[in-house]
Amino acid sequence: MDLKQISKNIRKSIVKMNAKSSASHSGTALSTVDILTMLYFKVMNIDLNNPTLKSRDKFILSKGHGSSALYATLAERGYFAKELLDGFYVDGGKLPGHLDKDAVPGVEVSSGSLGHGLSIGVGMALANKIDNLNSQVYVMCGDGELNEGSVWEAIMFAPHKNLDNLTMIVDYNKLQGYGKTNEVINLEPLHEKLKSFNWEVIEINGHNFQEIEEALIKKTNKPKAIIAHTIKGKGVSYMENEFIWHYKSPSKEQLEQAIRELS
Ligand SMILES: Cc1ncc(C[n+]2csc(CCOP(=O)(O)OP(=O)(O)O)c2C)c(N)n1
Numbered sequence: 001m002d003l004k005q006i007s008k009n010i011r012k013s014i015v016k017m018n019a020k021s022s023a024s025h026s027g028t029a030l031s032t033v034d035i036l037t038m039l040y041f042k043v044m045n046i047d048l049n050n051p052t053l054k055s056r057d058k059f060i061l062s063k064g065h066g067s068s069a070l071y072a073t074l075a076e077r078g079y080f081a082k083e084l085l086d087g088f089y090v091d092g093g094k095l096p097g098h099l100d101k102d103a104v105p106g107v108e109v110s111s112g113s114l115g116h117g118l119s120i121g122v123g124m125a126l127a128n129k130i131d132n133l134n135s136q137v138y139v140m141c142g143d144g145e146l147n148e149g150s151v152w153e154a155i156m157f158a159p160h161k162n163l164d165n166l167t168m169i170v171d172y173n174k175l176q177g178y179g180k181t182n183e184v185i186n187l188e189p190l191h192e193k194l195k196s197f198n199w200e201v202i203e204i205n206g207h208n209f210q211e212i213e214e215a216l217i218k219k220t221n222k223p224k225a226i227i228a229h230t231i232k233g234k235g236v237s238y239m240e241n242e243f244i245w246h247y248k249s250p251s252k253e254q255l256e257q258a259i260r261e262l263s
Pocket residue numbers: 027028031063065112113114115141142143144145146171173175176177178232246
């Protein structure tokens with residue numbers, strides 16, 4: 001399986017979807033892609049013949065405004081037909097702008113209001129323990145999302161319940177909705193903070209497949225936090241690290257350039 005090719009396909013779908021619907025959040029979606037690719041194509045225990053099997057691993061995209069990335073990944077993996085991606089965020093379409101678990105196959109949790117995904121993941125991981133299920137729960141949060149106090153309640157609770165079946169991935173792209181994360185509310189020293197809350201903390205380059213895989217499969221006896229250093233807009237030169245692509249939608253010419261670069 002060529003993970004590099006898969007992630008390129010997903011990135012192409014994302015820019016097409018956002019261009020077609022004039023939607024925001026292209027940069028948001030693009031920073032997550034290599035991690036989503038590794039989860040859905042190599043690491044997670046999922047069965048497309050039985051996608052709601054109780055013992056499946058679960059992924060929650062808590063930064064639900066990056067929905068186009070999860071939809072594109074689920075379609076690439078075969079949860080639904082790729083044609084459905086044309087109905088992203090448009091009248092009559094089947095894929096809502098923010099994630100809705102009741103509308104789209106494979107979406108585990110509705111999100112978009114930031115700050116809730118980790119608490120839901122904690123609940124799922126705790127339920128797996130109670131049910132003696134050997135399943136993993138993965139939650140991806142944005143760095144700006146970590147400004148929400150509710151996230152830190154979940155960060156306190158997970159080690160209290162020894163949730164070694166829970167992984168939080170921080171998509172640390174250093175930008176958020178209104179500026180740079182270190183200027184809005186600085187998270188640093190994030191590694192030390194999470195460690196002091198009794199999490200196992202691993203820092204990686206969130207675009208390096210080997211580092212992503214090693215971090216995801218590493219067994220720990222505590223909840224695991226992966227601080228993934230990423231680039232907002234990764235893969236499309238004019239979007240990389242450019243704050244404005246939190247909001248802008250690619251024009252026809254910009255879409256063509258993006259597709260050329262990703263081909
Ligand atoms: C509770 C809540 N408050 C505010 C917003 C508006 N909002 C949407 S995206 C965003 C910034 C998120 O930044 P980050 O988590 O770093 O995600 P990124 O897009 O940079 O990956 C904000 C504040 C929201 N969706 N939910």
